[in-house]
């Protein structure tokens with residue numbers, strides 16, 4: 168980890184993960200070599216040779232310094248500083264740490280016992296390969312951070328579900344909905360970010376397959392145009408996609424979403440019973456047990472099978 | 482660029498250096514039908530050589546589940562793809578001329594496609610201060626090294642039938658529809674090492690006495706060109722020292738300098754630790770033209786050149802690797818051709834109904850830590866089993882099998898039938914006691 172500089176506008180320190188810095192620098196050198204440009208490579212190896220020749224120096228440490236100096240020489244830290252300058256809300260932050268992302272980019276806010284605030288941003292090394300890309304990545308992540316800092320947004324770190332499988336599913340949806348909220352606002356005020364509307368719609372289409380296809384675009388558009396969302400809203404939309412329909416002004420009555428719980432047994436189902444209305448005796452039997460239930464609420468194959476066994480026998 | 486003779490490809494090929502061969506060559510044979518992926522080999526190497534700072538992600542020996550596993554991830558698929566693209570660009574086809582010839586100079590026919598040394602566009606300058614490319618390759622990222630056993634036990638199944646077992650009635654050889662197998666790998670101590678060819682510092686050398694390929698830790702300056710060029714991805718960069726490292730073939734053991742060895746050459750740590758008894762390693766004599774000197778009593782020579790049951794891994798890469806594999810019998814042949822070349826059918830056929838010599842030799846796998854330089858099967862055993870394999874009669878004999886060390890001294894003397902020991906003593910509860918129980 169390396170301390171870089173104190174921004175004059177903001178009192179925040181920015182620290183870079185040495186692993187990330189190395190990977191970025193080495194990749195940029197390699198790309199330049201491939202294009203026949205050896206200037207940076209020769210400079211790098213000239214300094215590196217001195218480190219190899221020097222006896223008993225901590226090589227790893229010396230190399231960290233070398234990589235960071237090239238990182239700065241390439242101006243990558245300047246790009247980050249510039250984007251940080253776009254977010255005055257960050258003046259409340261003491262420190263920012265930029266790490267290498269294992270899978271996808273993410274941002275988080277950590278508060279120490281003494282109240283020190285630290286932002287952790289994880290970025291993939293590929294994100295640094297052009298300053299254009301880097302500024303878009305940073306802007307996207309910092310928008311998340313400013314939501315986290317916004318009291319009205321009401322960000323809370325919480326467990327989404329007690330089951331790990333559900334946690335993963337809800338998190339995936341939560342992440343996408345929040346990303347949509349972040350990117351749509353950035354784009355609407357003319358800023359560049361990592362994904363445009365059509366890309367986010369593609370993801371939405373993939374992750375929210377429970378929503379019947381004919382409603383998907385309408386639901387997405389209403390999300391994209393949201394002026395204000397909160398953590399709690401995003402979370403409840405992730406947990407119950409039915410609410411996505413409702414907030415887009417679509418009545419969810421009679422729409423049976425794949426993978427949502429059957430109102431009778433409570434188990435998520437992909438097999439809603441079709442043509443229930445033709446089974447008057449079964450409907451009546453269900454109503455005896457569930458007076459509030461309406462046939463538009465639907466029932467899963469298994470529940471209908473159970474009730475028809477009860478009323479019709481084998 | 483000079484040309485060298487590659488007998489695995491049955492032709493001359495481009496290589497940045499002139500032909501020069503060691504007197505002996507470190508080589509090994511792995512029987513893939515038997516590996517159980519216990520990773521004992523992996524841990525034997527790690528606990529001996531790579532337990533220090535900066536070596537956390539380094540596994541000189543690794544065992545991966547094929548087809549999906551790989552360390553680094555997708556190393557072979559990535560390179561095969563690149564090679565494929567080069568073929569397309571250059572209007573070539575990666576085909577083998579099918580005629581196989583007897584003899585050690587062209588055992589698998591002729592490979593007419595491009596090797597990694599030939600697949601680069603245009604001529605490349607072999608050496609110089611600025612690192613230049615001598616072989617088609619790529620540098621894996623951190624993420625690709627991070628999960629050495631990714632996709633362990635993930636089988637291949639027919640496309641479009643996710644989670645469905647298609648052979649509800651069971652399956653039978655020659656090919657399974659759902660399959661995977663374990664591939665143990667280490668540096669192949671190649672005859673034409675791409676790592677060596679790519680090093681701008683000339684820090685990599687191949688030893689004259691045993692063909693072991695080593696990286697001079699003082700000369701290496703972390704260019705990682707070896708990591709990029711080795712098609713098997715066996716050199717690895719160590720961040721703590723900022724130099725590359727790789728399997729050293731446990732050379733003190735090969736030299737007989739290990740305290741255990743009493744001056745006699747010993748097999749490496751990963752070989753001798755093998756629980757599945759899938760491994761045998763030795764030294765073969767090399768002729769001045771690079772082909773193996775005739776030595777049918779040498780176990781490795783016998784498996785590779787006499788019985789031809791053991792095949793090189795991705796010979797088309799062109800480095801002439803010295804690790805050989807008995808292919809797994811249940812895996813679709815097309816996959817095996819891609820991985821081991823055209824010798825697959827013959828190898829499987831001979832392994833399925835082994836000759837008396839082969840069956841005897843297979844019994845020697847992991848019976849001793851000493852390198853077996855010569856083996857002998859005395860065909861005087863009684864017939865103990867008879868059956869029909871692929872329509873042909875086959876019988877098993879309880880022959881005597883003997884292994885000799887470098888000086889011709891007997892180091893193993895065993896029989897095809899493994900000896901059975903009966904426990905004699907019972908404990909207080911009436912159970913038979915182990916020999917070593919108190």
Ligand code: SF4
Pocket residue numbers: 667668669670671673674675676677694710711712713714715716727800
């Ligand atoms: S396997 Fe790779 S590292 Fe080993 S000798 Fe061959 S090219 Fe070099």
Ligand code: SF4
Pocket residue numbers: 525526527529530541542667668727728729730731749750751752
């Ligand atoms: S031969 Fe020795 S150094 Fe090489 S992989 Fe095996 S145990 Fe490791």
Ligand code: SF4
Pocket residue numbers: 515516517518519520521522523544663665754755756757758759760
């Ligand atoms: S020790 Fe032998 S059986 Fe076990 S994983 Fe290694 S090669 Fe396979």
Ligand SMILES: [Zn+2]
Pocket residue numbers: 429430431432433434466467468469470
């Ligand atoms: Zn139900």
